[in-house]
Amino acid sequence: MTLTPGAYLKCRRTASGKSHEDVVDVIETDPALSQAERVEWLKMIEADLVAVRWSTIVALRQQFPFDLAVLERLSLIQDGYDLPLPRLCRICASSDTGPLGIAVPAWGWDAPDLCISCASAT
Ligand SMILES: [Zn+2]
Numbered sequence: 001m002t003l004t005p006g007a008y009l010k011c012r013r014t015a016s017g018k019s020h021e022d023v024v025d026v027i028e029t030d031p032a033l034s035q036a037e038r039v040e041w042l043k044m045i046e047a048d049l050v051a052v053r054w055s056t057i058v059a060l061r062q063q064f065p066f067d068l069a070v071l072e073r074l075s076l077i078q079d080g081y082d083l084p085l086p087r088l089c090r091i092c093a094s095s096d097t098g099p100l101g102i103a104v105p106a107w108g109w110d111a112p113d114l115c116i117s118c119a120s121a122t
Pocket of ligand 1: 089090091092093094114115116117118119
């Protein structure tokens with residue numbers, strides 16, 4: 001499974017149990033947008049239809065955890081670079097650095113594409 005950067009963000013958001021509304025309600029935009037407009041904006045980000053500013057990535061990462069190195073790798077692959085795919089859980093898209101995108105103890109894999117957290121939940 002090759003995720004696009006936007007699909008990766010969407011997968012990590014849903015894995016963290018957050019809705020579009022949960023995320024956009026705490027992100028400020030300039031100019032100010034309505035909640036419905038911000039939801040549409042987030043959906044476009046998740047569909048790779050709009051460019052994402054660095055400040056947006058930082059704001060999103062305060063709402064749900066994801067691995068910046070994975071996002072970078074997926075962006076490069078999308079841009080045509082021939083790089084190995086990052087290892088991701090097929091359910092929650094956690095990477096080698098764990099669900100928080102930072103090194104955590106007792107993190108690991110149950111199968112090549114299934115993390116221990118998702119394996120124990122099934
Ligand atoms: Zn998982």
